[in-house]
Amino acid sequence: MNFSDVANQEQYPFSLPDLPYEKHKLEPYFTxxxxxxxxxxxxxAYVDNLNKIIQDNTIMHEMNLxxxxxxxxxxxxxxxxxxxxxxxxxxFWHSIKPNGGxxxxxxxxxxxxxxxxxxxxxxxxxxxxxVSQFGSGWVWLxxxxxxxxxxxxxxxxxxxxxxxxxxxxxxxWEHAYYIDYRNKRPDYAAVVIDKALNWEFAxxxxxxxxxxxxx
Ligand code: FE
Numbered sequence: 001m002n003f004s005d006v007a008n009q010e011q012y013p014f015s016l017p018d019l020p021y022e023k024h025k026l027e028p029y030f031t032x033x034x035x036x037x038x039x040x041x042x043x044x045a046y047v048d049n050l051n052k053i054i055q056d057n058t059i060m061h062e063m064n065l066x067x068x069x070x071x072x073x074x075x076x077x078x079x080x081x082x083x084x085x086x087x088x089x090x091x092f093w094h095s096i097k098p099n100g101g102x103x104x105x106x107x108x109x110x111x112x113x114x115x116x117x118x119x120x121x122x123x124x125x126x127x128x129x130x131v132s133q134f135g136s137g138w139v140w141l142x143x144x145x146x147x148x149x150x151x152x153x154x155x156x157x158x159x160x161x162x163x164x165x166x167x168x169x170x171x172x173w174e175h176a177y178y179i180d181y182r183n184k185r186p187d188y189a190a191v192v193i194d195k196a197l198n199w200e201f202a203x204x205x206x207x208x209x210x211x212x213x214x215x
Contacts, residue, residue: 001212002066003160004205007091009065013051016044017090025098029191034179042175043089050082066160073161084156088138088169095168096196104199108167108206115148123193125150126170130189133172139189141167141202143209165209168202 002008009015016039023035050068054060060068060079065087072079103119104112116122129139129150137154142164151159159166170192177188 002064003165004087004091006094007065007087009086009090011064012054012061014047014065014086016047017093019093021098026096026196029180029195031180037179038171038176039089039093042173043086046082046085046089050079050086053079053082069158070161081156084158084161087160088156088158089171091166092138092169092171094201095170095198096192097198097201100198101191101193101195104197104202106199106203108199108202111148111206122150127186127189127193130170130172130192131186136173139170139172140164141169143167143206143213146210146213165205165212167205167209168197 006017006020009017019035019039023032023039026035054068060071063071065083068083069080069087072083074080103109109119112119112122116125126139126141129152133139133152133154135154137152137157140151140153140159141148142151142159144164148167151164153159170189172185172189174183174185177185181188181191
């Protein structure tokens with residue numbers, strides 16, 4: 001079982017996945033220009049780099065993206081960085097959506113209330129994690145030992161190397177917010193939480209996580 005069907009890719013050569021929405025649909029919170037750079041240049045560069053770096057690595061041509069991430073972790077930093085960044089970004093595009101954010105519905109809402117006491121508490125903690133991650137990185141909501149928790153990772157690091165299944169994530173690399181929010185990471189984080197998080201995606205991932213860890 002994959003950690004995520006939308007973020008994993010079956011085989012080399014890897015490709016830049018399409019955004020799951022049209023790039024103008026998140027206006028006024030994110031401009032099409034920000035997607036042109038973040039998706040069209042940054043995410044694409046990770047894909048192009050990985051394909052180039054492993055072009056002669058026939059063993060890796062037999063592996064899916066998640067296997068490459070797990071295999072290169074702690075053994076080949078360059079391969080890991082590019083492979084993990086492809087996965088993380090693919091997961092992130094689905095973590096936000098037009099008309100998203102705010103109060104979740106369904107199972108994830110119940111689980112958040114259980115594990116964080118209230119949605120407000122979760123929201124505060126998630127934002128605080130986004131703001132306090134020093135330098136480049138990611139903030140994740142993960143399902144760990146049947147509980148939700150917030151996790152920060154630096155650079156390309158991803159929860160899947162710790163066998164944790166992400167529920168939702170927020171990119172806090174400067175390239176994620178510099179075009180629309182300049183240096184104001186707190187404003188960007190607030191917009192992601194209040195206006196963009198995709199709770200439907202989170203509900204699907206929670207369901208998947210529950211069956212993932214029940215095996
Ligand atoms: Fe990014």
